[in-house]
Amino acid sequence: MISLLRVRAIFSKELTQLKRDRMTFGMVIMIPLIQLMLFGFAINTNIRNIPVGVVDQSQSGLSRVLVQTVSATQVVDFVESYHDIQQAELAIASAKVRAVLIIPDDVSQRLVRHASVGLASPPSSDQETSRPIAQWLVDGSDTMIAGAIKSLRSMPLTELLSKPSNRQTPTFEVALLYNPEQRTVVNIVPGLVGVILTMTMIMFTSAAIVRERERGNLEMLITTPVRSYELMLGKIIPYIFIGLVQVAIILGLGYYVFNVPINGSLWQLAGATLLFIAASLVLGLVISTIAKNQLQAMQMTVFVLLPSILLSGFMFPYEGMPVVAQYIAEVLPATHFMRLIRGVVLRDVEVIMMQFDMYWLIGFTLLGLLISSLRFKKNLD
């Protein structure tokens, strides 16, 4: 039998302690605030102004115009010019520039014979048309940088020649739903809710219970009539509210500062969030039954937090991961929540339409509750 009086006693004690613990109280507000501002502005997968160099072997008017045309795309920023390729390679190796554009001395001939120009008599041979007019040397270790430079591969040269471009009909038409402007922040902000909730919810609950054990309070508590589930419930409830406050901060600021729309209904949003908060809190409980002290609790939190950031689909698409990693990601509540919250916030889908993720979170919570109540013994054996 559960005594609401006792749960309430623990709940209000927890609130009083939280109120006194200025640092933790501050973190509750500052973590989402600062991280949202930081990541909202900082994380950007539309890469611009990559520092690059040039080796201009032709030293002609054409080559200078070519450099300016490339520069006008704003993808790259020419910061240095080199005399020879060895120098350029050294500059890439020492990370002074990320790529180098090498313009050969016969750039004008190559251009005239280029398929897109078609100024040629006699007509260009196949061998001539297949010759690019210049070459990029790229530090390919960072795939995002490489991708950005690769996007320049077939940039139109119409401005170079002040000639109307040959009309190109795309093979496919692509309609970009939900984020037509392709702003990274639209995807980041809802994801950040998952990351921050994972961090604070797991950390706070695990630390809150381990702290009682560390300070000896638990030895006193277990001689009282308090039952273990009353204790756990009373300690968890304040953090549910904290979680909701954090979500409100992130999505509210996301809306006003970063213009991230909230397309779904707030009820759906609250439902998905509560499911995830419950799963995270329960995970914190499980950790608290394993960890001996607050440091261990912290370490275990980080152990869960890193895959929740890297594998959950927050930073990198889930689909790009190998199958084994996908299985691991499926275990994490954060993965399911990323799908749910992005679905609700960006695509106005109802949680019930994403049943699998919903049931997974519910199942995870129930399993965690079972494990932690089995492990949390009310004696010192």
Place this chain on the structure above:
Amino acid sequence: MTQLAIQAKQLSRNFASLKAIQSLDLEVEKGSIYGFLGPNGCGKTTAIRLLTGLLKPSSGDINVLGYSLPKDAEKLRLNIGYMTQKFSLYDDLTVKENLNFLAKIYGLSAKVQNKRVNELLAIYGLDQKANQLAGSMSGGQRQRLALAGAIIHQPELLFLDEPTSAVDPENRRDFWEQLFDLSDQGTTILVSTHYMDEAERCHKLAILEAGIKRADGSPQQLMNNMNANVVEIVADNLRQLKQELLSFPQVISAAQLGARLRVLVNNTITEPKAFLMQHPMINNNDELTLVRPSLEDVFVTCTGEGRQ
């Protein structure tokens, strides 16, 4: 026959290979103050934890207030109070908040709670400190708060695990006065200590060593039944004399107290003074007195085998 609050038979508890408690028999009468006396690590805390149901015994039977442990541990909780060795209330709550919290945990109704908390604050001289954080109080104040917390639900039986280890002598005296008040009101108290003067205040006590009960009874009984006589010697060169005397198997111990040497001689020697006078280092004009044994002497005579 007086009623027993605690009865334990052949109680044992092992932690892996360590035998923390071995075959402990215990009978504590209702309304009495019972002491566990023993050095650190002798199993006092383990014994208390077994009797409160916090630990399960490896073997043996425990009956506390009519409840059989560990089976009825949950039911027992409402009737016992436990003051842990380390201060275990919340440092970041005020005195009053701590007491209110415990009152709610024990299910006191709001009206009773208010009355009881104010009553305890007054009894234990904490009413001036009611809104002070527990963490910022002195050792004596914290100890009184812990006691108030342990008896908020007016338990029949109170366990105190080394309650006075962090307190100055004056506070200790006051604390014992409060324990006698509680005992007077009918509360049975079981207290563990390693202070002789505290043990002497108990109605009855058990001397524990390495998990084994070496002796039990009232302090007076223990002193009367001691198997040694106590002789105090005033002489020169006490350090050396002590070493010399200890080589006799009949001498159980010799301890220097200022200018005197307190020697415990096994009571198989009927004339301890004459026995000691034979020693060449003791002159005729040295002063030898047969004195009344103290609890410390009892402690020394019945422990020592398992000591490292």
